[in-house]
Amino acid sequence: MDAIDTRNPKRWWILVVLCLSTLVLVIDNFVLAVAVPALAADLGAGAQDIQWILDSYILVFAGLLLTAGGLADRFGRRRVMIIGLALFGLASLGATLASSPLEMIVARSVMGIGGALVLPSTLSILITVFDDAERRKAMSAWSAASVLGLVGGPVLGGVLIAHFWWGAAFLINIPVAIVAIIAALVLMPESKGPQAKPDIPGALLSMVGMTALVWTIIEFPKGGFDHAGTVLTLAIAVVGLVSFVAWERRVAEPMVPLNLFRDRDFAGGSLSLTLVQVANGGILLVLTQYLQFVLGYSPTAAGLALIPMLLASIVCNGLGAALSAKTGNRALAVTGMLITTAGLGLLSTLQADSGFGPVAIALIVLGAGAGLAQPAAIAALMGAVPAEQAGAGSALNDTIQQAGAALGIAILGSVLSSGFTAAMPDDAPAAARYSIGDALTVAAATGDSALIDTARAAFASAMSGSFLAGGAGVLAAAVLAFFVMREHRPAPAAVERADDLALAR
Numbered sequence: 001m002d003a004i005d006t007r008n009p010k011r012w013w014i015l016v017v018l019c020l021s022t023l024v025l026v027i028d029n030f031v032l033a034v035a036v037p038a039l040a041a042d043l044g045a046g047a048q049d050i051q052w053i054l055d056s057y058i059l060v061f062a063g064l065l066l067t068a069g070g071l072a073d074r075f076g077r078r079r080v081m082i083i084g085l086a087l088f089g090l091a092s093l094g095a096t097l098a099s100s101p102l103e104m105i106v107a108r109s110v111m112g113i114g115g116a117l118v119l120p121s122t123l124s125i126l127i128t129v130f131d132d133a134e135r136r137k138a139m140s141a142w143s144a145a146s147v148l149g150l151v152g153g154p155v156l157g158g159v160l161i162a163h164f165w166w167g168a169a170f171l172i173n174i175p176v177a178i179v180a181i182i183a184a185l186v187l188m189p190e191s192k193g194p195q196a197k198p199d200i201p202g203a204l205l206s207m208v209g210m211t212a213l214v215w216t217i218i219e220f221p222k223g224g225f226d227h228a229g230t231v232l233t234l235a236i237a238v239v240g241l242v243s244f245v246a247w248e249r250r251v252a253e254p255m256v257p258l259n260l261f262r263d264r265d266f267a268g269g270s271l272s273l274t275l276v277q278v279a280n281g282g283i284l285l286v287l288t289q290y291l292q293f294v295l296g297y298s299p300t301a302a303g304l305a306l307i308p309m310l311l312a313s314i315v316c317n318g319l320g321a322a323l324s325a326k327t328g329n330r331a332l333a334v335t336g337m338l339i340t341t342a343g344l345g346l347l348s349t350l351q352a353d354s355g356f357g358p359v360a361i362a363l364i365v366l367g368a369g370a371g372l373a374q375p376a377a378i379a380a381l382m383g384a385v386p387a388e389q390a391g392a393g394s395a396l397n398d399t400i401q402q403a404g405a406a407l408g409i410a411i412l413g414s415v416l417s418s419g420f421t422a423a424m425p426d427d428a429p430a431a432a433r434y435s436i437g438d439a440l441t442v443a444a445a446t447g448d449s450a451l452i453d454t455a456r457a458a459f460a461s462a463m464s465g466s467f468l469a470g471g472a473g474v475l476a477a478a479v480l481a482f483f484v485m486r487e488h489r490p491a492p493a494a495v496e497r498a499d500d501l502a503l504a505r
Contacts, residue, residue: 010187011129015138017183018122019145021085024176025115026149027156028092028169035169038161039104049101055218056105060112063211065399067203069120070255072394076192077121077128082181084117089177095170107170123394127382128191135383136329139375140317148310159300199255202247206256209240210399220414256396260385266393268484269333269381270400275477276337276373277404278411279344279470283366286416286466287347291359293436294352294456308360309367316371329380330485336373337478343369344471348464352456380485408473412466419462425454 032039032054040050072080091110098104123142130138160168216233248254260266291302320332343366350358378397385393417435424433432439432451439455442448 011134011138013183013187014129015126015141017180017187018126019142020176020183021081021118021122021180022142023145023149024088024173024180025118026146028111028173032169035161035166039166042166043098043101043104045101045104049105052105053101053108055215056108057112057115058218059211059214060109061115062214062399063207064113064116065120066206066210066256066396068116069124069394069396069398070199070203071117072121072124073192074198076190077125078184078188078190080117081121081125082184084114084121085177085181085184086114087111088114088118089174089181092170092173092177096167119398120394123378123382123398125188125191127385127394129189136320136375136379139379139382140320140371143371143375143378144314144317148314156303162300199248199251199253202244202251202255205240205244205247209237209244212237212240257393260393260396263384265329265485266381266384268481269377269384270397271484272333272337272477272481273374273377273381273397274400274404275473275480276340276377277401278408278473279340280370280405280408283344283347283412283467283470285413286463289436290350290459290463293440294459295356295359305356305359306363309363309370312364312367313371316368317375320372320375329376329383330481332376333373333380333485334478334482336369336371336376337474337481338369340366340369340373341471341475341478343367344467344474348467348471350460350463352453352460354460377481408470412470415469416459416462416466419465420458423458423461428454 039045039053043049045053068080068084088111091107091114094110095104095107098107126138126142127135156172160172212233216230216237219230219233245258248256248258261270287306288302291297291305297305316336320336323332343362343364346358346362346365350362381397382393420436421433424439428439428451429442429446432442432455436455436459439451439458443451443455
C-alpha cells in the first residue's frame, strides 16, 4: 500500500503532456513532407533550398540530442523540456511568417534545437514518474503518440493545405506548445541528476560527430564515396565520434554514461531498435511513393491509407502492456520484431496492380509487430538506466535510433533507386531511368502511356527489394534481442499487485 501512496497522483496527466509534446514533434516533420510543393512555389525555393529546409532540422536535432540529454540531467528535465517547447513554438511562428528560403531554413534549424531539448526530456521524465509496475503501460502510450503523429501528419498536412495555406502546417504547433508548457508548469515535478561539472569538450565532440554522420548519410545516395564532400564529412564523423568516445571514457564526470552499454538489456535493446529503425526509416519513404505514384493516391489519401497500421499498433500497444508483467520485455520485443518481419515480407509481394486490400493487410501486420516490439524494447533498455542518468540515457537511445532512421532512408532509398534503374528497359528514355517521379514527368510531357505502366511495374519490383532488405534488418534485430537481452520476469507478488491495480481501475 505504501508503494501506491508514493506514486505521483498526477502521473497520468503528466503522461498526457509528454505524449502531446512528442506528438507535435513527429507530426511537424510529416506535415512538412506534404507542404513542401506549395511552400517551395510560394517562397521561390529551388531544389537545393528544399533540401536544406528538410535537412536543417534533422542535422541540428541529431547533433544536439546527446548534449540536450546531459543538460536535462544537470539543469532539470522539466525546465529543459519547457525551454525546448518554447523554442519550438517560437520557431514555428518564424516559419509561418517566413518570406524567403533562408528565413525558413533558419526557422527549421531553431525548431531542431527545440526538438532536441524536448524529446530526451519526455522519456526521462516518464521513467522517473512511473515505477516498474506501470512503466510499460506508460511507454506504450508514449509510443502510440509517435505512431499517431507519423500517420496523422500527412493527413493533417493535406487537410490544412487544401483549406488554408502551407503556413498552417507550422501554425498548429504554437497552441500545442503553449498548452504543453502550461500543463508542464502546473502538473510536473522537477527532476534532475546529481550536479556535475559541464562536459564542454564532450558536448562539442558529440555535436560535430553526429552532425557530420547524419550529413554523410543524407548525402551518400547522391554520389557515394566518389563525391569528395561525402568522404570529408565521413572522416569528420569518424574522428569526432571516436574522439568523443575516448574522451567520455577518460573524463571523471562524462556527459554520456557509455558504461550503460555494459548492461545487456541496454545494449541489446539499443542495437535492436537501431536495426528496426533502419527498416522503419525507409518504409514510409517507399510506401508513400507507391501509394501516390503507382496507385494514384493524393497525399491526403496516402496518409489515410496508413490508418490500419495506426489502429493495429495502438491495439497491440495495449495488449503488450497487459501481457508484459507475465511474459517479460524480451519475449514481447522478439515476437513483435518477428511479426514486423512478416509484415515487410507481405509488403514485398505488392505489385503495380495490387490495390489497397493487400496493402491494408500488410500494414495491419506491420502495425501489430511495431505495437508489441518497440515499447517492450524501450522499456527494457530504459529500465537499465539509473534514475539520475535518465536524461543522458534517453538521449543516447534517441540518438542511436535517429541515426538508424537516417541510415535506413539512405540504404533503402539507395536500394529502391538502383532497383528501379535496373528494372527499367534499356530503350526507356535516359531521363526516366532514375526515379518514378522523373519517369512519370517524361511520360506526361511526351504522352507515352506505355512508359507509365513500365515505370510503375519497375517501381513495384524495386520496392520489393527495399522491403526485403528492411525485413532482413528487423529479423537480425529479433535474433540480437533474443540472444543479448535478458528475460526479466517480475516476482509473483509484483505480478499480482500489477493485476490488482489493473482490476481496481
